[in-house]
Amino acid sequence: MICAAVFETDERVRDLLREWTVEYLIRENRELNLLWFTQNVTEQKLEKYAKRISFALISLDRDAGRRAGELLYRLNPECRIAYYRWEPCALEPLLPTRPAAFFLRKDDRGKEELQKILDRILEELSGAEDIFFYEGRKGMYCIPLSHIRYLQSDLKYVEIHTASGEGLRLFSRLSPLEPQLDGRFVRIHKSYIVNSRYVETLDKGAHLVRLSGGETLPISDAWYGRALERLRELKAQNN
Known part of the structure; x- marks a missing residue:
């Protein structure tokens, strides 16, 4: 509610x-x-x-x-x-x-x-389709998807990092939250899903994704190929 x-x-x-x-x-x-x-x-x-x-x-x-x-x-x-x-x-x-x-x-x-x-x-x-909803024991959270930079999991909890710099910690795993994200979100690691709106570069050698503002996230070999393909598709859609 x-x-x-x-x-x-x-x-x-x-x-x-x-x-x-x-x-x-x-x-x-x-x-x-x-x-x-x-x-x-x-x-x-x-x-x-x-x-x-x-x-x-x-x-x-x-x-x-x-x-x-x-x-x-x-x-x-x-x-x-x-x-x-x-x-x-x-x-x-x-x-x-x-x-x-x-x-x-x-x-x-x-x-x-x-x-x-x-x-x-x-x-x-x-x-609105661009709102992320999560209802937990402490109430419901509603966050515009465009404000979410990335989601980070530590198995029991998911940390949502927003453009404002605020973080929201949820008792959940990544997989149950994925259906609420739109097509611009890309999984880059078993523990990370990133909003492509904020992605600047992928560095295969360093296994890093660089976001606007200079922040870097790890990208695993297992997800690199799929993430690169998806980011290319999104770039083509915007051209």
Whole structure:
């Protein structure tokens, strides 16, 4: 189930947002796991939940809202953030957090705008083919495939390395995760699958794959031929 979060300290506003959200979920027959942050959030607390949150609604009626958005973006750059406020405000200071939406909640148009945003974001998260989903004991993770540089396995766990530099550690093996990856992902080793978008060179002699940014990964003899052929196919498709 997709996990969302609402950052709102005003109980009256929380009740209103809850009413609007539940009305939408019932009407559209959707499910959503909602986390409610009812006090000014600390980094220590948010660290426990940030990776689980696929999108967030954050109030800007208090200065703490902007700080919460900055903190959430730093901990989980893939999270979609929608800001809201009672009155209009300058949006430029929010741009570093790459907001997905902004709306005013002052009247019935606020309900309409919120429900439009919920519809768009949930459609993106649940229906898009370019999203990697993983549901574990700690919740569901949703990561755009284009943000994944490579996956690395140590038999019991898989580490997902993203373009933002963040890593996500999953209790799994590589094979069960492969069907969720698109055709641009290439296995180069029994323990590595790489996103070809980030591959710069293959060095057969050194048994290395060099990624953009200079990072190198091992490529085994067993997988070199197939990986090279697949990368050539992808290059031809893009020409």
